[in-house]
Amino acid sequence: MLLRLAPAATLAVLAGPVVLGLAFTLLPAFGFLPALGGATFSLDGWRMLFAAPGFASALALTFGTGLATTLLALILAAGLCAAAAHRPGMARLRRLIMPLLASPPSGVALGFAFLAMPSGWLVRLLSPWATGWQVPPAEPVTVGDPLGASLVAALLLKEVPYLALMLFAASATVPVERLTAAARALGRGPATAWATVVFPQLYRQVRLPIFAVLAFSMSVVDVAIIVGPGNPPPLAVLATRWFQGYDLALYHPAAAAATLQFLLVVLAILLWLALERPAAALNRRWLARGSRSRVPGTAAEVAGALAGLLIVLGLLSLLAMLIWSFAGSWRFPAALPDHWQLAVWQGEAGGAAVLAVTSAGIGLAAVAIALVLTLACLENEQRHGLHPGVAVLWLIYLPLIVPQIAFLFGVQVLLIHAGLDGTPAAVVWAHLVFVLPFVFLSLADAYRALDPRYAMTAAAMGAGRWRIFLVVKLPLLARPILVAAAVGFAVSIAQYLPTLFAGAGRVATLTTEAVTLSSGGDRRILGLVAVLQTALPLAAYGLALAIPFLAFRRFSSMA
Structure with missing residues (x-):
C-alpha cells in the first residue's frame, strides 16, 4: 500500500511547490496580496x-x-x-x-x-x-x-x-x-x-x-x-x-x-x-x-x-x-x-565548520528523503509492471525547467502562512524539490536495468518481496544508489535561492555565505568558503566510490 502511494507523493513533492508557488507569485504580480493590503487586482x-x-x-x-x-x-x-x-x-x-x-x-x-x-x-x-x-x-x-x-x-x-x-x-x-x-x-x-x-x-x-x-x-x-x-x-x-x-x-x-x-x-x-x-x-x-x-x-x-x-x-x-x-x-x-x-583556516575554522555542518546536514536530510521516494517509486514500477511515459519525465524535470525565482517567492508565502519560514525543515523541503529530480534521474536507469533473474532466484528460494528488495536488490545497486546520493548532495550544497527564500535569511550555508562575501569580503576567507563548497561534494563522490569497493572487495575474485 505504501509503495502505491510513492509515485503520488513524489509527484506532489516535484509539482506541488512549483504549481502552488507560481500561483502565489502570480497573484501579487497583479496586486493581490492581502497581507500587504492588496485585496484587489491591479x-x-x-x-x-x-x-x-x-x-x-x-x-x-x-x-x-x-x-x-x-x-x-x-x-x-x-x-x-x-x-x-x-x-x-x-x-x-x-x-x-x-x-x-x-x-x-x-x-x-x-x-x-x-x-x-x-x-x-x-x-x-x-x-x-x-x-x-x-x-x-x-x-x-x-x-x-x-x-x-x-x-x-x-x-x-x-x-x-x-x-x-x-x-x-x-x-x-x-x-x-x-x-x-x-x-x-x-x-x-x-x-x-x-x-x-x-x-x-x-x-x-x-x-x-x-x-x-x-x-x-x-x-x-x-x-x-x-x-x-x-x-x-x-x-x-x-x-x-x-x-x-x-x-x-x-x-x-x-x-x-x-x-x-x-x-x-x-x-x-x-x-x-x-x-x-x-x-x-x-x-x-x-x-x-x-x-x-x-x-x-x-x-x-x-x-x-x-x-x-x-x-x-x-x-x-x-x-x-x-x-x-x-x-x-x-x-x-x-x-x-x-x-x-594557515591563519585564515585557523581563525575562521569555527565559523566555517558551523556553515559546513549546516550545509551537510541539510544536504543529507534532503538526499535521504529523495532516496526513499525514488527507491519506492522504482520498486513500485517493477512490482506492478508500470512503464512511465514522456509526461512523467517532463514532471520530473519541471523544477529544473521552471525558473526558481518564478515560484520560490510563492513558496515563501506558503511557508509564512504555515509558520515554517526560516526553519531548517523548510530549507530541507525547498532543497528536496531540486535534489529529488537529480537523484531519480541518476538512479532510474540502473534500477530498471537490474537483471530480474536475481529476484527470481531469490523468490524460488522462498524469499519474500521485501527481503528480495533489502537483501538482493539494494546490495547489487549499492554503487548506483551511493552515486545518486552524491549527485543529490552536490545539488543541495549548490542551492542559493531556495536557502535564501525558505530560510528567510536565518539559515546560513556555505553557498549563501560565499555569495555574501563575493560583494567585498576578504578573498582569503572567500577562498576558504569556496574550497569547502567544493570539498563537501567531492568527499561525497569519493565515499560513493570507496564504500562499495571496501564493502564488496572480498567478492572481487568472483567477477
Whole structure:
C-alpha cells in the first residue's frame, strides 16, 4: 500500500511547490496580496517594473545570456564528444570533469572571477614579462561587463561538462560504432560522422537537459551576482533584490519580474523548439547530398578544443580559490603569494565548520528523503509492471525547467502562512524539490536495468518481496544508489535561492555565505568558503566510490 502511494507523493513533492508557488507569485504580480493590503487586482506592479531604470537592458541581458550560454554549451559539449569519441581515454576525461560537475556554480564563478579580472591570475601569469603591467589595467572590464560575456563564460564552465556527461550517457543507448562505421564507409571523417550522424540520434534524449540549462542560464542569481553586470543586473537578480529589500512596496514589481522571468523562459523554449526543425532539415539535406566536406568535422574538432580549454580554466578556477585560502600577502603582478599561511583556516575554522555542518546536514536530510521516494517509486514500477511515459519525465524535470525565482517567492508565502519560514525543515523541503529530480534521474536507469533473474532466484528460494528488495536488490545497486546520493548532495550544497527564500535569511550555508562575501569580503576567507563548497561534494563522490569497493572487495575474485 505504501509503495502505491510513492509515485503520488513524489509527484506532489516535484509539482506541488512549483504549481502552488507560481500561483502565489502570480497573484501579487497583479496586486493581490492581502497581507500587504492588496485585496484587489491591479497592474501597478507591472507599471513599476516597466518604469524601473534599466529594465529594457535587464530584459535583453536575461534573454541574450541565456540563449548564448545554452547554444554555446551544446556546441562545445557536442564538439568535445565528437573529438573524444574516436580517441582513447574517455574514462579519464570523465574523471577530469568530475570536480567541475561536483562544484557548486557559485564556487566555480568565484574562482573564475579571480582568474579573469584585470588583477586576476591569468594577467598575473603574463605580467610583467608579456604585458609590461606593474599595476592592474583599468581596461578592459573582464568581470561584470555590461554585455554579460563574463556571465556566459562562467556558466559555460559548468554547463559544458554537464551536457557532455549527458551526451556520454545517451550514447550508451545508441549504436554509435555502427553509425560511425556506416558514415566513415561513405568517406566521412570520424568527427564529421559523429557530428552529423550520431549527434542527431542523441539530441532527443538530451533535449530536457538542454531546456534545464536554458532555464538555469536565464534565471541564475548567485553566479550573476558574482560575475554578472550590476547596473542593470539580469532580471532574476533584480527580482531577488526587490524581494529581499526592506521596502514592502517593491514586492508587487518583484512578483511581476518573477512572473515575467517565467514567461521569458517559456518563450525561449518555444523559440528553441521552433528552430529545431529547420536545423534538422539542413542536416538531412547535407547528408542526402552525400557531401564529403570536412567543415563539420573541423568545426567539431575546434569546438572540442575550446571545450577542453574551458575545462582547464574551470579546474584552474578551483585551484585559484584553494591558493587564496592559504595566501599571505599577494601583491600584483606576482604569480604566486609572497608567503603562505594557515591563519585564515585557523581563525575562521569555527565559523566555517558551523556553515559546513549546516550545509551537510541539510544536504543529507534532503538526499535521504529523495532516496526513499525514488527507491519506492522504482520498486513500485517493477512490482506492478508500470512503464512511465514522456509526461512523467517532463514532471520530473519541471523544477529544473521552471525558473526558481518564478515560484520560490510563492513558496515563501506558503511557508509564512504555515509558520515554517526560516526553519531548517523548510530549507530541507525547498532543497528536496531540486535534489529529488537529480537523484531519480541518476538512479532510474540502473534500477530498471537490474537483471530480474536475481529476484527470481531469490523468490524460488522462498524469499519474500521485501527481503528480495533489502537483501538482493539494494546490495547489487549499492554503487548506483551511493552515486545518486552524491549527485543529490552536490545539488543541495549548490542551492542559493531556495536557502535564501525558505530560510528567510536565518539559515546560513556555505553557498549563501560565499555569495555574501563575493560583494567585498576578504578573498582569503572567500577562498576558504569556496574550497569547502567544493570539498563537501567531492568527499561525497569519493565515499560513493570507496564504500562499495571496501564493502564488496572480498567478492572481487568472483567477477
